[in-house]
Amino acid sequence: EDQVTQSPEALRLQEGESSSLNCSYTVSGLRGLFWYRQDPGKGPEFLFTLYSAGEEKEKERLKATLTKKESFLHITAPKPEDSATYLCAVQALGGGSNYKLTFGKGTLLTVNP
Amino acid sequence: SAVISQKPSRDICQRGTSLTIQCQVDSQVTMMFWYRQQPGQSLTLIATANQGSEATYESGFVIDKFPISRPNLTFSTLTVSNMSPEDSSIYLCSVVQHEQYFGPGTRLTVT
Numbered sequence: 001e002d003q004v005t006q007s008p009e010a011l012r013l014q015e016g017e018s019s020s021l022n023c024s025y026t027v028s029g030l031r032g033l034f035w036y037r038q039d040p041g042k043g044p045e046f047l048f049t050l051y052s053a054g055e056e057k058e059k060e061r062l063k064a065t066l067t068k069k070e071s072f073l074h075i076t077a078p079k080p081e082d083s084a085t086y087l088c089a090v091q092a093l094g095g096g097s098n099y100k101l102t103f104g105k106g107t108l109l110t111v112n113p
Numbered sequence: 114s115a116v117i118s119q120k121p122s123r124d125i126c127q128r129g130t131s132l133t134i135q136c137q138v139d140s141q142v143t144m145m146f147w148y149r150q151q152p153g154q155s156l157t158l159i160a161t162a163n164q165g166s167e168a169t170y171e172s173g174f175v176i177d178k179f180p181i182s183r184p185n186l187t188f189s190t191l192t193v194s195n196m197s198p199e200d201s202s203i204y205l206c207s208v209v210q211h212e213q214y215f216g217p218g219t220r221l222t223v224t
Contacts, residue, residue: 004155034213043205043215044156046114087156099144099209100171103156 002027002092006104013078013111021073021107023088033071034101035064036087044087078111085109115140115208117216125222126196133192134219136206141186143209147179150203150218159204162189196223 005024013019025033032051036044048057050066057064061082063074073086085108089101116139126132136145147159159179160170168181183189193200203218 036215041218041220043117043217046212046214049212089156099146099161099213100158101156101213105153105155 002090002102004088004090004102004104006088006107008107009105010108013109015079015111015113016077018074018076018078020075021086021109023071023104024069025090027090027092029093031091031093033066034089034091035073036089038085038087038106080111080113083109083111114212115142115210115214117206117208117214119206119216119219121219122217123220125224128197128223130196131192131194132196132221133190134204136189136216138187138208140210143186145183145189146207147181147191148205148207150205156205159191193221198223
């Protein structure tokens with residue numbers, strides 16, 4: 001069974017204080033690893049897809065990296081508007097639901113001004 | 114990216130009743146999904162709804178409880194039947210258009 005574990009559950013940073021969120025996963029074969037941002041009362045907003053170990057993607061203050069067992073979402077010099085829950089999900093190769101995403105519980109990030 | 118809307122955005126329902134949630138997409142998509150997000154839990158796939166075929170349900174979810182319709186390539190409905198307080202959750206539809214995008218969700222409270 002595919003599993004995704006995110007840590008920490010919650011993270012509080014000061015504005016400008018860089019940090020990383022972790023996503024550990026077990027999957028029979030990885031098709032892709034996804035990062036989403038979710039604001040309160042809204043649906044998840046797509047951020048990145050990573051497909052293979054060693055791959056990195058960047059968007060503004062966010063950079064996602066991938067190894068064979070985990071992914072990191074690095075946040076550089078965060079601002080209060082980066083406050084949100086960050087969700088990690090994996091998609092396995094094959095299977096009946098080819099686009100099924102298995103999600104972690106998320107990391108609640110709070111950035112204080 | 115696809116623009117997805119859901120109706121209603123929230124509702125409070127009595128146990129034993131049913132609620133139908135609508136999902137509308139601004140472009141034609143082949144694959145549509147329904148997820149559930151319970152408090153403190155991960156987003157969980159309920160079923161995959163492809164136009165022209167029966168919905169495919171994940172383990173733990175059954176058609177009698179969560180009937181789904183997919184009449185065309187831009188619209189789907191999910192019905193939560195014979196509701197109990199345990200059905201209180203956020204229900205989200207999702208589509209694949211190169212990447213997988215989510216609607217704003219429907220927050221359901223069952224009393």
